[in-house]
Amino acid sequence: MTSPSTISIDTRLGVVGALIGVALVAGVFLQGGYLVTVIGFAAIYGIFCTGLNFFMGYTGQASFGQNAFAALGGYGTAILCAGLSWQPLIALPVTMVISGLIAAAVGYPTLRLRGHYLAMATFALGLITYELSIEWIDLTHGYMGYAGIPPLGIGTYELSSDRQQLLALVAVLLLGVWIANRLRDSRFGRALRGIAGSEAAANALGIDIARYKLAAFVIAAVYASVAGSLFAHFIGFISPEVFGLSMVTASFTMLYLGGIGTIWGPIIGAVVVSILPEAIRHIAAMVPNAPSNLKDFQEILYAVLLILILIFFPKGLAALPGMIARWRETKSEKGA
Numbered sequence: 650m651t652s653p654s655t656i657s658i659d660t661r662l663g664v665v666g667a668l669i670g671v672a673l674v675a676g677v678f679l680q681g682g683y684l685v686t687v688i689g690f691a692a693i694y695g696i697f698c699t700g701l702n703f704f705m706g707y708t709g710q711a712s713f714g715q716n717a718f719a720a721l722g723g724y725g726t727a728i729l730c731a732g733l734s735w736q737p738l739i740a741l742p743v744t745m746v747i748s749g750l751i752a753a754a755v756g757y758p759t760l761r762l763r764g765h766y767l768a769m770a771t772f773a774l775g776l777i778t779y780e781l782s783i784e785w786i787d788l789t790h791g792y793m794g795y796a797g798i799p800p801l802g803i804g805t806y807e808l809s810s811d812r813q814q815l816l817a818l819v820a821v822l823l824l825g826v827w828i829a830n831r832l833r834d835s836r837f838g839r840a841l842r843g844i845a846g847s848e849a850a851a852n853a854l855g856i857d858i859a860r861y862k863l864a865a866f867v868i869a870a871v872y873a874s875v876a877g878s879l880f881a882h883f884i885g886f887i888s889p890e891v892f893g894l895s896m897v898t899a900s901f902t903m904l905y906l907g908g909i910g911t912i913w914g915p916i917i918g919a920v921v922v923s924i925l926p927e928a929i930r931h932i933a934a935m936v937p938n939a940p941s942n943l944k945d946f947q948e949i950l951y952a953v954l955l956i957l958i959l960i961f962f963p964k965g966l967a968a969l970p971g972m973i974a975r976w977r978e979t980k981s982e983k984g985a
Contacts, residue, residue: 673920674819684927685811689883691923692818693876696825697896698904698915700872706910707833708865709845711764713897714771717778718870720892721748722877724782727795727887737801741878745871752870753863760862775897782889794888798881814883821879822916825872830912832868841865845910906958908965917966921958926951 677684697719704712725744729735735743759770782789789795801808801817808814832838840861843851848858881887899922907918929951962968 670920674815677815685815687923687927688920689811689815689818691919692815692822693880693883694900694903694923695822695916695919696879697873697876698900698907698919699822699825699829700869700876701900701904702909702911702915703829703832703841703872704865704869705904706914707838707841707845708862710760710862710865711768712771712866712869713768714773714775714778715869715873715900716892716894716896717775718748718752718873719877719880719896720778720782720889721751722874723881723887723892724789724795724877725874726878726881727798728788730799730882731795731797736804737799737882738803741875744878745874748874749867749871752867756863756866756870760859760866775894779889779893782892789889792888794886795881796886798885798887800885801879801882818879818883821875825875826912826916833912837861837864902955906955906965908967911965911967914965914967921966922955925954929954 674688677688697715701712701715704710704715722744725747726737726740729740729743730737755774759774760767762770783791785791786793799807800814808817833841840851840856843854843856844858844861852858877887877892880891903918903922904915905918906921907916908914926948958966962972
């Protein structure tokens with residue numbers, strides 16, 4: 650049983666974390682400039698990783714192809730809004746439904762695989778989508794990309810400024826986290842955690858493993874589609890490189906760094922991975938008489954910091970409150 654002191658520590662650290670998040674968004678909102686774009690990307694990746702966390706964190710499966718559904722959302726939004734002049738709030742749910750249906754059609758045979766075979770199958774899905782976005786020039790414009798995508802808005806009103814779009818992205822992110830939290834604590838979420846723990850035990854309890862896996866895969870695809878659509882509206886331009894392997898590696902880093910299987914882990918990881926390289930560049934620029942090749946070592950320093958965080962926080966930064974609580978309990982027991 651969790652002790653009152655542990656609950657108190659978790660609550661206080663949760664409040665502190667929330668206050669830091671509010672202060673971060675408020676500071677970026679007031680300052681504006683490039684930081685708004687950085688935090689906007691973090692919010693978009695937070696949505697993407699929250700969905701990925703459903704399939705990998707709660708269900709315990711591996712997927713290297715969620716970038717395919719982000720591409721469906723991004724290109725679907727671009728075609729509907731820039732090509733056919735649809736309203737963004739109409740195009741967004743349409744692309745969500747299309748991505749969900751495609752995920753169900755692809756996932757039904759694919760999710761019968763397990764382990765490395767499932768990982769490779771999903772990886773192939775991402776590669777196929779990436780190649781289609783390059784080769785289907787009449788539809789996607791290939792490497793030239795799709796430009797002229799309007800920002801989010803209702804009717805004639807558009808969120809024209811970066812600050813307004815940032816608030817919209819944060820609102821969608823918090824809504825996505827709230828939905829994920831409700832689903833995790835529901836019967837559906839408990840069934841997913843049961844599958845992650847032991848598929849044999851879950852099957853013995855009467856859980857339809859194939860159906861629940863497919864549902865988690867579809868949910869992750871819908872989140873990815875929303876992230877891809879929001880990216881298109883936020884930047885106003887998309888190209889195949891956006892939804893390539895870099896998105897897969899970045900999302901995995903964010904998920905494991907923040908804490909896979911936790912509610913706030915994907916957001917923490919997205920913010921840290923987005924801000925850390927910018928902070929390193931800013932600090933490097935402040936070094937007096939810095940050598941001209943200092944920028945060549947920034948990526949190395951960034952990688953070293955990520956490795957150190959993963960070594961000292963193997964369960965992710967979201968596990969930090971629990972680690973502090975256990976340390977305090979151990980210290981108090983020794984003192985007694």
